Amino acid sequence: MILLEIYWSFVKVGFTSFGGLSMIPLISSEMISHGWMTAEEVSDIVAIAEMTPGPLGLNCATFAGMRAAGILGAFVANMGALSPTYTLCVAAAVFFEHFKENRRLGQIMTGVRPACVGLVAGVVIDLMLSNYVDGGAVSIPSLVLGLVDLVLLLKFHVSIPKVLMLSAVAGVIMFGVMGL
Amino acid sequence: MIAKLYLQFLKFGAFTFGGGWSIVAQMREIYVKSEKVLTDEELLDITSIGRSLPGTMIGNIAMFFGHRMAGFWGGIACMMGMITAPFVVLIAITSFYTAFQNNLWVASAMKGVRTAVAPVIISALMGMIKSAFKFPPCYAVAVAMFALYFFMRMSPVWLVVIGAFLGVLICEYYERSGKNDIA
Numbered sequence: 001m002i003l004l005e006i007y008w009s010f011v012k013v014g015f016t017s018f019g020g021l022s023m024i025p026l027i028s029s030e031m032i033s034h035g036w037m038t039a040e041e042v043s044d045i046v047a048i049a050e051m052t053p054g055p056l057g058l059n060c061a062t063f064a065g066m067r068a069a070g071i072l073g074a075f076v077a078n079m080g081a082l083s084p085t086y087t088l089c090v091a092a093a094v095f096f097e098h099f100k101e102n103r104r105l106g107q108i109m110t111g112v113r114p115a116c117v118g119l120v121a122g123v124v125i126d127l128m129l130s131n132y133v134d135g136g137a138v139s140i141p142s143l144v145l146g147l148v149d150l151v152l153l154l155k156f157h158v159s160i161p162k163v164l165m166l167s168a169v170a171g172v173i174m175f176g177v178m179g180l
Numbered sequence: 181m182i183a184k185l186y187l188q189f190l191k192f193g194a195f196t197f198g199g200g201w202s203i204v205a206q207m208r209e210i211y212v213k214s215e216k217v218l219t220d221e222e223l224l225d226i227t228s229i230g231r232s233l234p235g236t237m238i239g240n241i242a243m244f245f246g247h248r249m250a251g252f253w254g255g256i257a258c259m260m261g262m263i264t265a266p267f268v269v270l271i272a273i274t275s276f277y278t279a280f281q282n283n284l285w286v287a288s289a290m291k292g293v294r295t296a297v298a299p300v301i302i303s304a305l306m307g308m309i310k311s312a313f314k315f316p317p318c319y320a321v322a323v324a325m326f327a328l329y330f331f332m333r334m335s336p337v338w339l340v341v342i343g344a345f346l347g348v349l350i351c352e353y354y355e356r357s358g359k360n361d362i363a
Contacts (some may be wrong), residue, residue, distance in 0.1 A: 014235045016340040021304045025329065025336040040294065047293040048273055050300060053194055054266020055236045062270035067278070074271060078263055084235030085243045085259055092229055093247035093255065104348065105232055111321055111347020112340060113312040117305065118325030119336050124301050126330075131294045142295045150299035154306070164296050171292015176285050 002069050003076045009034065010061050010080025018112055021046075023057045025119040027064070028126065036068040039130035046127075051161050057081050141180040145170055181250050182257045189242055189261030203238045203262070207245065217249070238262060317350050 009030045017023035024046060031037035037045070049059035058078055065077025132143045149167055152158040158166075174180045188210065192203045204227055211218040226248075230240035239259055246258030280286040313319055321343055328334045 012337050016234065016337050017236075018232075018234055021301055022308070024301065026340075029336055043294045043297045044277070044290055046297050046300070047290075048270075048277070052266065052269050052273060054263065054270070055238055057236050058239070058263055058266060059270050062267055063274050063277075066271060066274040071271060074267070074274075078267060081236060082239050082259060082263070084233060085239040086256065088233050089230070089235070089240045089243045090247060090252060090255060092233060093244050096229075107348045107351035108344040109232060109347065110314050110318065110351050111343040111345065111349075113308070113314075113347075114318040114322035115325040115340055115343025115346075117308050117312045118322040118327075119329050119339060120301060120305050120308065121322075122326050122330040124298050124305065127301070128298045131298060142291070145292060146295040146299055149296040150302060153299050153303040160300055160303075163300065164293055167292040167296040168289040169292070171289045171295070172285055174288075175291045176288030 003073060005034070006036075006065050006068055006073050007076045007080040010065075010077045011083045013057065013061075014081045014084050017057060018109070018116060021056065021120060022116040023060070025123040027057070027060050028123055031064050034068075036064055039126065041067075043127055043131055047164050051164050141174050145174065182253055185246055185249060185254055186257040186261040189246075189258045190264050192242075193262040194265035203241065207241075211245070218245075315350050315354055317346075321346050321350075 013023055013026045013030060016026055024042075028039075028042045031042060032039060045060050045063045046056070048063065049056045052059060058081055061077035061081040062074045065074035067073075069076075128146075132139055132146060134142070145167060148170075149163050152163050152166070153160070192206050195202060195206065204223070207218075208220070208223055212220055212223055226241055226244045230244055231237050233240050239262065242258035242262040243255040245255075247255035250257070277286075281290075312322065325339045325343060328339055329336060
Protein backbone atom coordinates (compact mmCIF):
# COMPACT_ATOMS: atom_id res chain seq x y z
CA MET A 1 0.00 0.00 0.00
CA ILE A 2 1.88 3.00 -1.28
CA LEU A 3 0.03 5.61 0.81
CA LEU A 4 0.97 3.82 4.00
CA GLU A 5 4.57 3.56 2.82
CA ILE A 6 4.68 7.29 2.07
CA TYR A 7 3.15 8.11 5.43
CA TRP A 8 5.63 5.94 7.29
CA SER A 9 8.59 7.39 5.36
CA PHE A 10 7.61 10.89 6.36
CA VAL A 11 6.87 9.90 9.94
CA LYS A 12 10.54 8.86 10.09
CA VAL A 13 11.61 12.10 8.43
CA GLY A 14 9.44 14.15 10.79
CA PHE A 15 10.60 12.57 14.02
CA THR A 16 14.29 12.74 13.19
CA SER A 17 14.44 16.25 11.80
CA PHE A 18 15.21 19.30 13.85
CA GLY A 19 14.61 22.40 11.81
CA GLY A 20 15.39 23.69 8.35
CA LEU A 21 17.81 21.86 6.15
CA SER A 22 18.52 19.13 8.69
CA MET A 23 15.80 17.07 7.03
CA ILE A 24 17.49 16.95 3.65
CA PRO A 25 19.66 13.87 4.33
CA LEU A 26 16.59 12.04 5.63
CA ILE A 27 14.38 13.02 2.74
CA SER A 28 17.11 12.27 0.23
CA SER A 29 17.76 8.77 1.54
CA GLU A 30 14.05 7.90 1.90
CA MET A 31 13.15 9.19 -1.56
CA ILE A 32 16.06 7.62 -3.40
CA SER A 33 15.83 4.25 -1.64
CA HIS A 34 12.11 3.97 -2.51
CA GLY A 35 12.75 5.12 -6.07
CA TRP A 36 10.32 8.02 -5.65
CA MET A 37 12.91 10.57 -6.78
CA THR A 38 16.31 10.73 -8.45
CA ALA A 39 19.26 12.60 -6.92
CA GLU A 40 18.67 15.41 -9.40
CA GLU A 41 15.03 15.68 -8.41
CA VAL A 42 16.06 15.95 -4.76
CA SER A 43 18.16 18.98 -5.73
CA ASP A 44 15.26 20.42 -7.69
CA ILE A 45 12.82 20.07 -4.81
CA VAL A 46 15.25 21.72 -2.40
CA ALA A 47 15.48 24.65 -4.80
CA ILE A 48 11.72 24.77 -5.40
CA ALA A 49 10.98 24.53 -1.68
CA GLU A 50 13.32 27.45 -0.98
CA MET A 51 11.58 29.62 -3.56
CA THR A 52 8.00 28.98 -2.42
CA PRO A 53 6.17 29.78 0.81
CA GLY A 54 6.06 27.23 3.59
CA PRO A 55 8.62 25.11 5.41
CA LEU A 56 11.11 23.06 3.42
CA GLY A 57 10.14 19.73 4.98
CA LEU A 58 6.47 20.06 4.11
CA ASN A 59 7.20 21.33 0.61
CA CYS A 60 9.40 18.31 0.04
CA ALA A 61 6.64 16.11 1.43
CA THR A 62 4.10 17.58 -0.98
CA PHE A 63 6.43 17.20 -3.95
CA ALA A 64 7.51 13.64 -3.14
CA GLY A 65 4.01 12.49 -2.16
CA MET A 66 2.53 13.97 -5.33
CA ARG A 67 5.18 12.34 -7.52
CA ALA A 68 4.68 8.99 -5.83
CA ALA A 69 0.88 8.88 -5.55
CA GLY A 70 -0.89 12.07 -6.62
CA ILE A 71 -2.65 14.62 -4.45
CA LEU A 72 -3.69 12.04 -1.87
CA GLY A 73 -0.05 10.97 -1.64
CA ALA A 74 0.95 14.59 -1.07
CA PHE A 75 -1.61 14.94 1.72
CA VAL A 76 -0.54 11.72 3.40
CA ALA A 77 3.13 12.78 3.17
CA ASN A 78 2.32 16.10 4.86
CA MET A 79 0.46 14.33 7.65
CA GLY A 80 3.44 12.03 8.14
CA ALA A 81 5.91 14.92 8.31
CA LEU A 82 3.61 16.67 10.79
CA SER A 83 3.18 13.61 13.01
CA PRO A 84 5.52 14.92 15.75
CA THR A 85 3.39 18.06 15.81
CA TYR A 86 0.10 16.33 16.63
CA THR A 87 1.69 13.87 19.07
CA LEU A 88 4.79 15.20 20.86
CA CYS A 89 3.86 18.84 20.53
CA VAL A 90 0.36 18.27 21.93
CA ALA A 91 1.95 16.46 24.88
CA ALA A 92 4.33 19.39 25.30
CA ALA A 93 1.40 21.84 25.25
CA VAL A 94 -0.40 19.87 27.94
CA PHE A 95 2.68 19.54 30.15
CA PHE A 96 4.00 22.97 29.28
CA GLU A 97 5.89 23.80 32.45
CA HIS A 98 7.57 20.42 32.49
CA PHE A 99 8.80 20.80 28.93
CA LYS A 100 10.00 24.35 29.32
CA GLU A 101 13.05 23.40 31.33
CA ASN A 102 13.54 19.84 30.21
CA ARG A 103 17.12 18.82 30.85
CA ARG A 104 16.99 15.62 28.82
CA LEU A 105 15.78 17.49 25.74
CA GLY A 106 18.81 19.77 25.96
CA GLN A 107 21.12 16.77 26.29
CA ILE A 108 19.58 15.08 23.28
CA MET A 109 20.02 18.22 21.20
CA THR A 110 23.69 18.41 22.22
CA GLY A 111 24.25 15.20 20.26
CA VAL A 112 21.66 15.69 17.52
CA ARG A 113 23.04 19.05 16.38
CA PRO A 114 26.57 17.82 15.55
CA ALA A 115 25.08 14.64 14.06
CA CYS A 116 23.00 16.82 11.72
CA VAL A 117 26.09 18.83 10.76
CA GLY A 118 27.82 15.57 9.77
CA LEU A 119 24.79 14.32 7.82
CA VAL A 120 24.21 17.60 6.01
CA ALA A 121 27.91 17.73 5.07
CA GLY A 122 27.51 14.24 3.62
CA VAL A 123 24.45 15.15 1.61
CA VAL A 124 26.16 18.27 0.24
CA ILE A 125 28.87 16.05 -1.24
CA ASP A 126 26.23 13.69 -2.64
CA LEU A 127 24.44 16.59 -4.30
CA MET A 128 27.68 18.04 -5.65
CA LEU A 129 28.52 14.69 -7.21
CA SER A 130 25.18 14.71 -8.99
CA ASN A 131 25.01 18.43 -9.84
CA TYR A 132 28.53 19.21 -11.01
CA VAL A 133 29.26 15.95 -12.77
CA ASP A 134 27.83 15.31 -16.21
CA GLY A 135 28.21 11.86 -17.74
CA GLY A 136 31.28 10.96 -15.65
CA ALA A 137 33.16 14.25 -16.16
CA VAL A 138 33.11 17.41 -14.09
CA SER A 139 30.98 20.04 -15.81
CA ILE A 140 33.06 23.23 -15.73
CA PRO A 141 30.17 25.66 -16.47
CA SER A 142 28.10 24.15 -13.63
CA LEU A 143 31.03 24.32 -11.25
CA VAL A 144 31.77 27.96 -12.11
CA LEU A 145 28.13 28.93 -11.64
CA GLY A 146 28.09 27.08 -8.32
CA LEU A 147 31.16 28.98 -7.13
CA VAL A 148 29.57 32.30 -8.12
CA ASP A 149 26.46 31.29 -6.13
CA LEU A 150 28.57 30.42 -3.10
CA VAL A 151 30.34 33.79 -3.18
CA LEU A 152 27.01 35.64 -3.57
CA LEU A 153 25.58 33.80 -0.56
CA LEU A 154 28.52 33.85 1.83
CA LYS A 155 30.37 37.01 0.85
CA PHE A 156 27.61 39.33 -0.33
CA HIS A 157 24.72 37.87 1.71
CA VAL A 158 22.34 37.81 -1.25
CA SER A 159 19.08 36.14 -0.20
CA ILE A 160 18.50 32.50 -1.12
CA PRO A 161 15.47 33.02 -3.41
CA LYS A 162 17.39 35.71 -5.33
CA VAL A 163 20.42 33.46 -5.80
CA LEU A 164 18.16 30.67 -7.04
CA MET A 165 16.39 33.01 -9.50
CA LEU A 166 19.73 34.30 -10.79
CA SER A 167 20.94 30.73 -11.26
CA ALA A 168 17.78 29.84 -13.18
CA VAL A 169 18.35 32.78 -15.56
CA ALA A 170 22.04 31.87 -15.88
CA GLY A 171 21.01 28.28 -16.61
CA VAL A 172 18.67 29.32 -19.42
CA ILE A 173 21.41 31.46 -20.97
CA MET A 174 24.32 29.05 -20.48
CA PHE A 175 22.68 25.68 -21.12
CA GLY A 176 19.68 26.71 -23.21
CA VAL A 177 20.88 29.55 -25.48
CA MET A 178 24.62 28.86 -25.57
CA GLY A 179 24.22 25.09 -25.36
CA LEU A 180 27.15 24.57 -22.97
CA MET B 181 -12.84 30.74 17.24
CA ILE B 182 -11.62 27.61 15.46
CA ALA B 183 -12.52 29.11 12.07
CA LYS B 184 -10.83 32.39 12.95
CA LEU B 185 -7.64 30.61 13.97
CA TYR B 186 -7.68 28.58 10.76
CA LEU B 187 -8.05 31.73 8.63
CA GLN B 188 -5.35 33.64 10.50
CA PHE B 189 -2.87 30.81 10.08
CA LEU B 190 -3.89 30.39 6.46
CA LYS B 191 -2.66 33.93 5.97
CA PHE B 192 0.57 33.38 7.95
CA GLY B 193 1.28 30.24 5.94
CA ALA B 194 0.94 32.08 2.64
CA PHE B 195 3.69 34.54 3.56
CA THR B 196 6.50 32.39 4.88
CA PHE B 197 9.39 32.24 2.50
CA GLY B 198 12.44 30.16 3.31
CA GLY B 199 12.70 30.06 7.06
CA GLY B 200 9.97 29.94 9.66
CA TRP B 201 10.96 33.13 11.42
CA SER B 202 8.62 35.35 9.44
CA ILE B 203 5.62 33.51 10.90
CA VAL B 204 6.86 34.33 14.40
CA ALA B 205 7.12 37.98 13.38
CA GLN B 206 3.57 37.91 11.98
CA MET B 207 2.22 36.24 15.12
CA ARG B 208 3.90 38.90 17.22
CA GLU B 209 2.29 41.64 15.15
CA ILE B 210 -1.22 40.22 15.64
CA TYR B 211 -1.30 38.33 18.94
CA VAL B 212 1.16 40.34 21.01
CA LYS B 213 0.68 43.84 19.64
CA SER B 214 -2.90 44.19 18.43
CA GLU B 215 -4.98 41.43 20.08
CA LYS B 216 -2.82 41.28 23.22
CA VAL B 217 -3.63 37.63 23.91
CA LEU B 218 0.04 36.72 24.23
CA THR B 219 3.07 38.36 25.82
CA ASP B 220 6.48 38.56 24.16
CA GLU B 221 7.83 36.17 26.72
CA GLU B 222 5.13 33.58 26.05
CA LEU B 223 5.77 33.84 22.32
CA LEU B 224 9.46 33.25 22.97
CA ASP B 225 8.65 30.19 25.10
CA ILE B 226 6.38 28.78 22.40
CA THR B 227 9.01 29.42 19.74
CA SER B 228 11.84 27.81 21.64
CA ILE B 229 9.81 24.70 22.44
CA GLY B 230 8.54 24.47 18.87
CA ARG B 231 12.11 24.68 17.69
CA SER B 232 13.54 22.08 20.03
CA LEU B 233 10.91 19.42 19.32
CA PRO B 234 11.36 17.26 16.24
CA GLY B 235 9.39 18.05 13.10
CA THR B 236 8.53 21.30 11.39
CA MET B 237 9.17 24.30 13.61
CA ILE B 238 6.25 26.40 12.42
CA GLY B 239 3.89 23.42 12.50
CA ASN B 240 4.86 22.94 16.13
CA ILE B 241 4.47 26.63 16.92
CA ALA B 242 1.05 26.72 15.24
CA MET B 243 -0.09 23.66 17.16
CA PHE B 244 1.23 25.00 20.42
CA PHE B 245 -0.43 28.37 20.03
CA GLY B 246 -3.76 26.93 18.82
CA HIS B 247 -3.82 24.47 21.70
CA ARG B 248 -3.35 27.34 24.10
CA MET B 249 -6.17 29.37 22.55
CA ALA B 250 -8.78 26.65 21.93
CA GLY B 251 -7.54 23.22 22.97
CA PHE B 252 -6.62 20.32 20.72
CA TRP B 253 -8.91 21.26 17.82
CA GLY B 254 -7.64 24.82 17.97
CA GLY B 255 -4.14 23.39 17.54
CA ILE B 256 -5.24 21.26 14.61
CA ALA B 257 -6.98 24.29 13.03
CA CYS B 258 -3.80 26.38 13.24
CA MET B 259 -1.64 23.57 11.92
CA MET B 260 -3.95 22.86 8.97
CA GLY B 261 -4.35 26.57 8.25
CA MET B 262 -0.63 27.00 8.17
CA ILE B 263 -0.03 24.24 5.63
CA THR B 264 -2.97 25.00 3.29
CA ALA B 265 -1.36 27.69 1.11
CA PRO B 266 2.06 26.03 0.75
CA PHE B 267 0.28 22.75 -0.05
CA VAL B 268 -1.80 24.24 -2.85
CA VAL B 269 1.16 26.16 -4.30
CA LEU B 270 3.39 23.09 -4.27
CA ILE B 271 0.71 20.91 -5.88
CA ALA B 272 0.53 23.42 -8.74
CA ILE B 273 4.32 23.68 -9.06
CA THR B 274 4.81 19.92 -8.94
CA SER B 275 2.27 19.44 -11.74
CA PHE B 276 4.03 22.10 -13.79
CA TYR B 277 7.45 20.64 -13.06
CA THR B 278 6.34 17.13 -14.00
CA ALA B 279 4.79 18.34 -17.25
CA PHE B 280 7.70 20.54 -18.33
CA GLN B 281 10.66 18.72 -16.80
CA ASN B 282 11.94 17.72 -20.23
CA ASN B 283 11.27 21.02 -21.97
CA LEU B 284 14.60 22.54 -23.06
CA TRP B 285 14.08 25.90 -21.35
CA VAL B 286 12.74 24.50 -18.09
CA ALA B 287 15.46 21.85 -18.03
CA SER B 288 18.15 24.52 -18.61
CA ALA B 289 16.74 26.72 -15.86
CA MET B 290 16.63 23.78 -13.46
CA LYS B 291 20.19 22.83 -14.40
CA GLY B 292 21.25 26.34 -13.44
CA VAL B 293 19.25 26.22 -10.22
CA ARG B 294 20.79 22.87 -9.30
CA THR B 295 24.24 24.42 -9.27
CA ALA B 296 23.04 26.72 -6.48
CA VAL B 297 21.64 23.99 -4.24
CA ALA B 298 24.95 22.83 -2.72
CA PRO B 299 26.01 26.46 -2.02
CA VAL B 300 22.62 27.14 -0.39
CA ILE B 301 23.02 24.13 1.89
CA ILE B 302 26.64 25.05 2.64
CA SER B 303 25.54 28.52 3.73
CA ALA B 304 22.90 26.95 6.01
CA LEU B 305 25.54 24.58 7.35
CA MET B 306 27.67 27.57 8.36
CA GLY B 307 24.76 28.74 10.50
CA MET B 308 24.29 25.30 12.04
CA ILE B 309 27.97 24.98 12.95
CA LYS B 310 27.81 27.98 15.29
CA SER B 311 25.58 26.26 17.85
CA ALA B 312 26.45 22.62 17.19
CA PHE B 313 29.58 22.05 19.24
CA LYS B 314 28.82 22.56 22.90
CA PHE B 315 31.50 20.16 24.17
CA PRO B 316 34.70 18.97 22.41
CA PRO B 317 33.39 15.39 21.80
CA CYS B 318 30.63 16.91 19.65
CA TYR B 319 33.22 17.34 16.88
CA ALA B 320 33.86 13.60 16.99
CA VAL B 321 30.09 12.97 16.76
CA ALA B 322 29.88 15.12 13.61
CA VAL B 323 32.84 13.39 11.97
CA ALA B 324 31.63 9.90 12.91
CA MET B 325 28.09 10.54 11.64
CA PHE B 326 29.48 11.98 8.41
CA ALA B 327 31.59 8.84 7.88
CA LEU B 328 28.76 6.44 8.73
CA TYR B 329 26.44 8.28 6.36
CA PHE B 330 28.80 8.92 3.49
CA PHE B 331 30.98 5.81 3.47
CA MET B 332 28.86 3.18 5.22
CA ARG B 333 25.53 4.49 3.82
CA MET B 334 23.74 4.07 7.13
CA SER B 335 20.23 5.48 7.34
CA PRO B 336 20.10 9.07 8.68
CA VAL B 337 17.19 8.00 10.88
CA TRP B 338 19.48 5.74 12.90
CA LEU B 339 22.31 8.24 12.88
CA VAL B 340 20.10 10.93 14.41
CA VAL B 341 18.98 8.44 17.08
CA ILE B 342 22.62 7.52 17.78
CA GLY B 343 23.46 11.23 17.93
CA ALA B 344 20.70 11.79 20.49
CA PHE B 345 22.02 8.91 22.60
CA LEU B 346 25.60 10.20 22.43
CA GLY B 347 24.37 13.67 23.35
CA VAL B 348 22.91 12.32 26.60
CA LEU B 349 26.14 10.42 27.34
CA ILE B 350 28.34 13.42 26.65
CA CYS B 351 26.22 15.76 28.79
CA GLU B 352 25.99 13.28 31.66
CA TYR B 353 29.77 12.90 31.58
CA TYR B 354 30.41 16.63 31.69
CA GLU B 355 27.73 17.29 34.29
CA ARG B 356 29.02 14.56 36.60
CA SER B 357 32.64 15.52 36.30
CA GLY B 358 31.67 19.11 37.08
CA LYS B 359 32.99 20.46 33.82
CA ASN B 360 29.69 21.85 32.64
CA ASP B 361 30.65 25.48 33.09
CA ILE B 362 30.85 25.81 29.31
CA ALA B 363 27.09 25.18 29.22
